[in-house]
Amino acid sequence: MAIPDYKLSAVLCGHSMDVRCVSTTKDYCILSASRDRTAILWHPEGVKDFVNVVTYKGHKNFVSCVCWLPPCESFPEGLVITGSNDNTILGYTLQDGAVQINLKGHDNAVCSVTPGRESGILLSSSWDSTGRVWNINLPQMAPIILKGHQAAVWALVELANSVYATASADKTIKMWRKDGALITTLTGHTDCVRGLAVASNDTFLSCANDASIKLWTNKGECLNTYYGHTNYIYSISMNPGVDKGFASCGEDGSVRIWSGGDCVCELRLPVHSVWSVTCLDNGDVVTGSSDGLVRVFTKDPSRFADEATLKQFDQEVEKMLVASQQDFGGFKLSELPGPEALLDPGKSDGQTKLVRRGTNVKCYSWSAAENTWNEVGDVMGAKPASEGKTMYQGKEYDFVFSVDIKDGAPALKLPFNKTEDPWVAAQAFIHKHDLPQVYLDQVANFIITNAKLDSLPASSNGFADPFTGESRYVPGSTAVPGLPPPSAADPFTGSGAYTTASATSIASTDKPLVPYDSYIRFDQANLKAIYDKLKEFNSKVGDGLSAFTEAQLEDIVKLGEMNCTYSPETITSLKQMLEWPKEILFPVLDVTRLAVRNKDINAQIFDTTHGPTFVKYLLALLTPDNTAANQMFAMRVMVNAFSDLPGEMLVLAARESVVHSLICLPQMNNNAQIAAASLLLNLSVALGQQSDTTELVDCIIELLNKITDKEAYFRGIMALGTLLAESPNKLMIQTKIVSNLPLHNRLKTDSTSADPSSQKIAACSQQILRML
Template identity: 80%
Template sequence: MAIPDYKLSSVLCGHSMDVRSVATTKEFCILSASRDRTAKLWHPEGVKDFVNVVTYKGHSNFVSCVCWLPPCEAFPEGLVITGSNDNTILGYNLQDGVVQINLKGHENAVCSVSPGHDFGVLISSSWDNTARVWNLNTPQMSPVILRGHEAAVWAALELKNGTLATASADKTIKLWRKDGALLSTLTGHTDCVRGLTVATEDSFLSCSNDASIRLWTNRGECLNTYYGHTNYIYSISMNPGIPQGFVSCGEDGAVRVWTAGDCVRSLRLPAQSVWSLTCLDNGDIVTGSSDGLVRVFTKDPSRYADETMLKQFEEEVQKMQAASQQEIGGFKLSELPGPEALLEPGKSDGQTKLVRRGENVKCYSWSNAENTWNEIGDVMGANPPSEGKTMYQGKEYDFVFSVDIKDGAPPIKLPFNKTEDPWVAAQAFIHKNDLPQVYLEQVANFIITNAKLDSLPATSNGFADPFTGESRYVPGTTAPAGLPPPSAADPFTGAGAYTTASAAGATDKPLVPHDAYIRFDQANLKAIHDKLKEFNSKVGDGLNAFTDEQIENIVKLGELNCTFNTETVNSLKKMLEWPKEILFPVLDITRLAVRNKEINGQIFDTSYGPNFVKYLLTLLTPGNLAANQMLAMRVLVNAFSDLPGEMLVLAARESVTHALICLAQLNNNAQVAATSLLLNLSVALAQQIDNVELAECIIVLLNKITDKEAYFRGLVALGTILAESPNKLVIQTKIVSNTQLQNRLKKDSSTFDPDFKKISICSLQILKML
């Protein structure tokens, strides 16, 4: 039977990060789950379009899986079920997104959820090496726990004969009775088993990181093995629109259509990882991928996208394919595993693994002590020397050494020219590869010896340590600074009034890429209280004046673990209506209050939040009070303390970046607030396809910044995007073509200002990525 061509039907935009799971519900609706910590319900509209009608919130970490649980005795309207990296399972009302259940028990990320045959039965699996069977009609009863796997259980479902099947990173599939008794262990896959789906009454399919699909009987006999993918296969689903048909997707960026065991179609997506897929009853294929999009493909010409969208899609695919053929260090990017490979624990201490990160190949080493993969550095290839020189990253060097840092790990490339100071080169090498600072002397002496530099001017031990001025580096005295809170200066009431932030010590955390949100925590609540009372007396009875008790309760909202009631939050909202000339202490207590999860949810809810964010943006327009501008930005920074605020700021990111670019002269505190906001945006959007505008905004502001702390935060923001963006080449070009920023980076990277060394280090790291 000829299979018609599948073509793009529609693209569903709304998630801000990877879409890790897709599922279907009744009436051709689509469910999606994302790393942005939300799930969404998409309702069909017209012939081929879908509209996001509900967003499900509540998880504190990535939402990794989603399914529809049909109506049951306890929940006659059914439930949307999500599992998360916060180790919990939530059940939502389909129509309004209200959380109905919160299942706790898994000890690690929940990576799959699926309904059982009996109404109200839910099957989940987790990285804690178990699967669980829950009866939601009797939630007080403990779930049945399926124990026996030696690694993460990636998938679990019930077969047609009532047997439970689990797929694991230990390369096996296990079959179980419903009471938790193990029936058999199926072997054959040579790598992690990632997905399962029921094929017929008597069989099921599995897919694996070994790039194969296997067909099994319900009793555990392997009937066939199918090949077609060139990398990890993440998801598999039966297709009701094709006789004996199923579809699969994976790390090769492709969806493959199979019938009777033959791959008859291959659909390439403009994304590196296609994490999940499912099929609608009409045979349309739904995908979720690493570019944050949900796509629908159809074989019905009446549901094909218009010619413009199809052409744009094909152009995006061609660009992605060209990038995937790039080779770095002798490895073709498309043939290496992605970051998902780091979710599997190592087999022995010091085991190494090559992983594709965007357009780079990185080497990781497994640490038994830390139970994690640690990045060693980039994998590079050195060309043969030309006229006595060696090419490395497009530049010529006198030497490109291979440095063995750890037994069992591949050597790391260390470029060096005789005109360089070996201590400076050693320090740059350590920061580039995130190596312990105690290696400095060892690496420097390695360069001195192997480059035969003994004849150069030297101090008592060969060379001066450029960071201490001494002949030997003293470990621990020059650890790079991290991200301390901003200046303690009060920008609007003088030194004798309250402070809105204070300085703190540095950390040893690598500078870029940065991976956590920052916020403004420090404040003098008593001084804020006095200022609110003073301004309250000026408001008058006709414009939201408050009693002393109300003011005290509002100020208490600034305590991180405060107890409060909704009435007090509503009072704060009314106080935010004060005239702009006396608004700044209200904004200051607001930026403290939104750090609280519950208050964040009330301030940034769907009814008040969008208009509040718009109001904050109006305070950033030229001509507003400098204090209001600075504190409005601090509120937006602290909004990232919890999901509701984070999502609203991200939704308004284009308006935010436009407002920041339009800001005129800023005092030092406002500069720090602006670059802190850019830093949080960069952490959230670093790996997203649409972050070029954010990078442009950072570049513009860096050229305006005069405050050193603000400039450092802007550098970290830029370095974070540059290190992780899918648009790295575009952003590299924008930085290189900006002469003012380029000159400043080069100057700072070579100056090593003893009063602000972290700027020098961060500048050097950015230059190394260009």
């Protein structure tokens, strides 16, 4: 019987990084887990649409797996279960995302969670080479540990004959009794076994990095081997919509539908890694992939996406197929290994490996001392550049290194040719990115080490061997052709954060400014001035409010130090001080915006009990009848709330109210404009890949039409450009920008500006106009 063609039904946008796992729950709901540290519940709406109804947060690292644990004695409503690279397992209530259980015990990343066949039984597996069996109804009971594999256990399922089966990176499958005793070890796969699925009461399936699928009896006999994929197979799921059917996905960017052991349908996605596949009861196929999207495919014509969406999808797939044929030093992109290749240790210190990341190729070097692969830089296709060269921003280089300057910030690109003096290249890099001058030796030595320079190039411009020091360039001693003069501090992180005078050089014009991909915050402070102001206002407190002692004031101000130590009583005092009259409140808000940068304080200020009320309190300070100082500092508190997950979560939950409050603000001074634009930029970074950002876009455009401060305007167009670059609803944003003539005309004017103080605005405007 022929299987009707599957076609795209829906694209679900909500995650900002790879979707590593998808699974199903009751009523055709979908669960997805992502490297962005969240899981999402998608509820069907209408014939073919799904909406994000709950986002589950709480993990400190990537969420690698998710499942639905059906109702049991302890949790009659059931639980959403997630496993993470933070080595923990969390269980949430389905409807509101409240954490109910936190299971600790694995010593490494948790890579699979799935329910057992009995009520309340949860199975998990980990990179720590074990599987575990948890009884959720008896939390005091220690889990049964399945120990015997020599490498990561990628999957664990319970077969119909009450036997556990585990799949491992040691290329084997092991079968276990309920008490954890090993029954037998199955061999046959020639590479990591990645997934398992119960096929019937008597059989189960396995998939592996050897691009094969095997059918086994519950007693361990291999009945058949199926081939079709051309690369690693990551996930396999039974499909109730196909007779004896299942679906599989993998590193070849495809999903394959099988019936009776035959591949009857191949679905190509515009990605290289399809990490996970699951099937709904109606036979629809759900995927999670490396582009951060969840996709639903169907064979029912009534659930097909509209023609425009199908056409766009086909074009994206075609573009990906063309890119996969690009040549990289004699290899096609499709022939290079994906990121899973980095799971295998290097054979010698300094060994390099090319790894495919989407349509890009990166070079990694093995560090024996750190026992890890370190990213060296990007590798570009051989066709656009001369043999052995790398294209970067229109020029050819021997190397393009990725340099991590600051934790959590994107790596900076450092292009270099072997004919260059490494100190000159290092100095140009420092000037370009406004880095401290003390980085010079570190950057230069990085170049020498990673470019493996046995000797330094002869110099014709006065530069000699820097190891001897003779004629070595001393920054500031003389002008160097091609290098700009030292610039002012970066207002995102440096001394220009509160002023507009230093807004001349956040970034150079040749570096892409959007999409921006990290949160900004206000760090600068004068703690002595804050203390003096609090002391002054403390003497004026009345109306039944207690004044604070000098010692208490000192402790409160110390909360503004990034790595402060404090007592619970001091946090209580700060909360009490926030009750001061609005006329003397602003220094208290200033301390608060500094304090919430601290991870632990952020968690206390924005906890689930008091945090929502505090956010409402901040929003109340944004009303037009409040003081300008309170409005500005309330916005700064919300900007810095993004320093950690609790604050980020609550501000995002209140985003509609935040946007509405910003629109209603009266004329703002320069500092307030910068605070408002910064808040919109953080919201745009967080929500860039979501489709429902209409109100946020409207707010940004309205604010841009009122802004007079250059730094605030720059941050505003960064926010707009980030949404334009990442949003799945680009047409809506394009239409709003083009139809708003004042903004559109200003972008055109700014894009051609030769004013040095508007250099970064011109660069960002150019990038936005190119996307239109």
